[in-house]
Amino acid sequence: MTESELIDRISQREKRAIARGLTLIERDTEEGKKLVRALFPHAGHTHIVGITGAPGVGKSTLVNSLTLALRKQGLTVGILAVDPSSPFTGGAILGDRIRMQDSVMDAGVFMRSLASRGHLGGLSRATFGAVTLLDAAGFDVVLIETVGAGQSEVEIMKLAQSTMVVLAPGLGDDIQAIKAGILEIGQIFVVNKADREGADHTARAIRGMLTLALEHPEWFPPIVKTVAETGSGLDELIDALGRHRQHLRETGKLALLREQQTDHMLELALEDLVARGVKQARQAADWRSVLEKVALGDEAAVDAAWAILEKLVRGRTHGA
């Protein structure tokens, strides 16, 4: 399959082509990079929605029922679900599909599991490219479920237009809600498993915290109670998502977000280059001798680092 064929088939939302494209992006091959570059101008129409929250609050089940509800409105849905890779073996168990069986067989739905592959922040490095692909494929909504490790998942803010934070009653939410990172990233708060005792209390606690420290006074995050298993509250949730997008559009923030995404993509690419440079430098023949110089105090670490960096850049300009 040539690149233009692949792009053609992706834009027709052909599952096999989308799956292949995502693999190329995830493997970070030259082909994958070219694909993202080619697809980027076609993207920018999707409502990108982030779903984050602690493990066990029901994120995957919520994604499933949200997808079913969106489909009922005739909208197509792309789903990316990120699970952690083992820092020791690099392996991963990707289990988000278990809870999404009802929704993912549909021709208007595409779901892909991604392993974090050592990337911190609740996403995987490939997530940005993957969203671009699903966006360019023409899905009306792209749902991104983060790893769910807790409080460090701020990266989703840079990618998603609307981020919802999912909580459940009885999981120590009073303290969790105060923790930095949770309140600031949520534009919509979902109290899932709302049929359980304490749901009202959890909702009140979030409201209380939000009132105390509102980051963006022009948007007070709605707090929606859902029971993902039964689909209860999903209409309200979709309504809240729609209103948030409308708010972004009216305030001009939607355009800003796209700029911010591009900004972050560039930042990631730069980080990637530096990381590769570090790896290359470590493998270079003179690494030990540089190390010794620094150890003996003959050269400052920062000067040695500059010298290495300059050498890497020269290598690149000389056709490496």
Add this chain to the structure above:
Amino acid sequence: MIRVLVAKPGLDGHDRGAKVIARALRDAGMEVVYTGLHQTPEQIVDAALQEDVEVLALSILSGAHPTLVPRIMELVRENHLDDMLVLLGGIIPDDDVEAMLQTGVARVFGPGTDTKDIIQFIRERVPEND
């Protein structure tokens, strides 16, 4: 990174074996998509397609393999996933193994298989891509 789908087709409700395999493959550095119990052949092949896995590992304990496996392999071909390595495990009587291989399954692993053998079998056939 080798991606594997571990799937449980049919109605049997025991996934201990499937979970042991999933875990062993993870510990061998592979990415394992697990989809849970009671999957139809259509669901399994659709998942394999979307996840673009290189390996599909099926676990069947119910005795329904003579109907489930040919159907799965038919869908694999219909969806042009012929490159995918398909493995079968669980309770498969010796007399049925040949018929299973005829459908396109690469290997049948019976009870008591060392997970190391499965890992090696996969590594020998699937190139590391990154």
